[in-house]
């Protein structure tokens with residue numbers, strides 16, 4: 441199925457909008473869906489993750505997986521839209537990664553970090569950046585630069 | 600400051616004197632934080648919540664910003680007091696409604712407050728008058744950094760501050776401005792503009808925030824995503840969008856003045872007349888009538904009333920504010936009468952101040 445909006449990308453998001461008694465169905469690609477603001481949580485009503493996940497063919501993991509921190513199952517999260525504890529983010533990492541990307545259009549935190557984690561966080565940011573540069577250098581077949589970046593990476597990862 | 604003292608005064612962020620204050624009533628920035636090592640509120644046991652509450656209260660009450668603040672436990676407040684705090688934008692509807700171990704700390708001038716055990720363990724907020732997102736951020740950021748030395752927050756290097764709802768995870772920040780857009784409504788452009796806003800990745804809501812309907816041509820514009828963009832970048836894009844919307848609103852006002860001056864003047868003065876002489880007013884009426892007068896003030900049609908007084912009118916005429924002020928529960932009919940008295944006395948005061956009476 442092709443995206444209703446741009447007519448180019450494959451439609452991966454299937455969304456039903458209710459206006460009074462009328463309902464309209466949309467089939468959109470991720471980009472167009474984000475542009476249309478379909479991932480706005482309908483306020484007050486619990487944020488229904490299942491609505492978002494409904495359109496994801498590539499859903500990973502099982503609904504019955506359980507968080508070892510709080511005992512929440514992934515199915516319970518899909519129903520309530522609320523995670524039970526910070527560990528849930530570890531336990532359901534594989535499922536949450538695409539979900540967070542769909543909600544926020546990103547998967548990597550930018551901005552403030554707690555003082556106790558600042559050093560690690562900033563180092564991680566730097567490593568991510570070098571990895572990106574490295575991939576780009578390899579793509580462009582700039583092997584000398586790639587080797588240089590690889591050394592830099594190794595150095596950072598060891599320190 | 601006790602709730603009764605608050606009821607006798609006006610929130611300092613309603614002065615209407617800050618930048619763009621005639622069209623942007625207020626700016627709010629809030630941060631969601633959770634304690635590491637404790638389950639999120641809705642899945643925590645009562646003893647966990649009590650433990651969280653104690654730790655957070657002690658930490659909050661020792662920050663520079665809030666050490667002289669007022670600590671209030673939800674279960675110890677009357678229904679009316681909780682409604683009052685909601686109207687004051689100091690707690691959420693959710694915090695007021697749900698039972699359990701919940702509290703709020705309100706700073707001296709009400710510009711900074713912290714909700715404890717709402718959806719997240721902490722919700723820090725700052726409200727500023729007018730168009731002031733950076734100032735609001737500076738204040739909550741300071742409290743957050745201060746708390747950071749006393750509490751350990753749930754944080755992941757990949758996803759930032761972890762929140763009970765994944766829509767808040769990342770910076771945990773929601774920044775919003777309460778904007779008055781009467782000309783866009785009158786000229787029928789508002790839906791198109793709001794659609795544009797949502798395409799730029801922002802959300803629009805009504806006066807009371809999440810889930811509320813639009814009244815008095817007041818809209819809350821806020822960021823929708825929290826992960827992948829730094830706080831300052833989020834604020835900058837909010838600022839840019841609101842600036843753009845204000846520009847369109849001003850164009851709308853010019854069109855109204857050019858093409859429909861007498862109709863618009865008539866609408867404004869009729870609204871003024873009703874506010875001044877009606878003997879019963881509902882809060883919806885006050886919102887929509889004062890919106891017309893505010894438009895008149897901005898267009899230079901009405902001179903005799905200040906923006907600050909119009910802001911005040913909006914807030915003190917809310918049901919819980921009225922009842923706190925009069926010190927008793929009132930039926931809706933009684934409230935409408937008292938509301939009309941209150942509005943009339945504000946306008947009379949303004950008229951004698953500006954010599955228009």
Ligand SMILES: [Zn+2]
Pocket residue numbers: 443444445446447448449468469470471472473
């Ligand atoms: Zn598309």
Ligand SMILES: [Zn+2]
Pocket residue numbers: 507508509510511512523524525526527528529
């Ligand atoms: Zn968990």
